[in-house]
Amino acid sequence: MMQWPGAYCNTKQSCCYPKTGKPKADFGIHGLWPNYNDGSWPLNCDPDSGFDKSQIRELMSSMNEKWPSLSCPSSNGSRFWSHEWEKHGTCAESELDQREYFETALNLKEKINLLQILKDADIEPDDGFYSLNSISEAIKKGTGFTPGIECNKDSAHNSQLYQVYMCVDTSGTNLIECPILPRTKCVSDIQFPKF
Numbered sequence: 001m002m003q004w005p006g007a008y009c010n011t012k013q014s015c016c017y018p019k020t021g022k023p024k025a026d027f028g029i030h031g032l033w034p035n036y037n038d039g040s041w042p043l044n045c046d047p048d049s050g051f052d053k054s055q056i057r058e059l060m061s062s063m064n065e066k067w068p069s070l071s072c073p074s075s076n077g078s079r080f081w082s083h084e085w086e087k088h089g090t091c092a093e094s095e096l097d098q099r100e101y102f103e104t105a106l107n108l109k110e111k112i113n114l115l116q117i118l119k120d121a122d123i124e125p126d127d128g129f130y131s132l133n134s135i136s137e138a139i140k141k142g143t144g145f146t147p148g149i150e151c152n153k154d155s156a157h158n159s160q161l162y163q164v165y166m167c168v169d170t171s172g173t174n175l176i177e178c179p180i181l182p183r184t185k186c187v188s189d190i191q192f193p194k195f
Contacts, residue, residue: 001030002114006125006195007162008070010154016072020064025125025195027114029067030163031084032105032172034091039180046090051082055098059106066109067102095170104172112175114164117142118192129189135161145175151186160191 004027009015017023035041056063069080081102089101096104115125121138123130132149139147148165167178 001033001163001165002027002109002112003030003163004125004161004193004195005068005070006193007152007154007160009195010160010193011152012155014072015070016074017070018064018068019074019076020068023065023068023070025115027109027164028070029105029109031088032092032101032108032168033088035167035179037179039182041088042091043087044090046093047086049086049090049093049098051078051085052098053078056081056102059099059102062106063102066106092172096172101172108166108168108172112143112166114139114142123192125192125194127191127194129158129191130161131189132184132186133188135190135192139164143175145177146181148178148181149184149186150182151184151190154191154193158191159185159187159189160193 005023033041063077063081067077069075069077071080085098085101089098092101118135118138123135123138136147136149143166145166150163150165151159152162154160165182167176168174169176
């Protein structure tokens with residue numbers, strides 16, 4: 001799941017930039033979530049496996065850049081990463097240990113350059129409105145697979161591009177067609193807000 005920071009920040013609750021500063025205008029990782037084929041998902045699978053920052057020390061600069069936390073108060077990302085590991089990562093422990101979990105998500109972000117894919121289709125984060133179908137088709141053309149697209153609303157109640165959901169196999173390396181896409185709250189034309 002990748003998230004557009006402009007849509008996260010452009011809501012009533014607003015956002016706080018990480019302590020490392022404003023992230024660049026690019027999709028950031030939200031998480032890597034194990035799912036069952038019926039669309040449901042396991043959660044909090046191993047309460048004894050706590051987040052251990054020392055295991056991802058060499059990944060920190062990439063984590064800060066590609067997996068920033070925009071929640072308030074401003075933070076260094078550890079709370080966000082810890083939440084993602086404990087809630088979702090522990091459910092993939094049979095395939096990926098903690099370091100591999102974060103590394104896999106970073107590698108997928110590298111592999112799927114959503115912003116470039118959309119720009120190649122003349123879909124820019126310029127506060128303009130684009131058809132949901134054109135965004136979906138551009139991502140499908142760029143990746144070979146149908147995305148799930150999630151929207152949220154800004155304070156003026158515009159539906160905006162918020163998150164893009166792609167599915168991968170159990171190794172976490174190969175994109176696959178999602179067995180079930182998440183339900184969308186998008187309207188037919190959505191805003192791609194500036195950041």
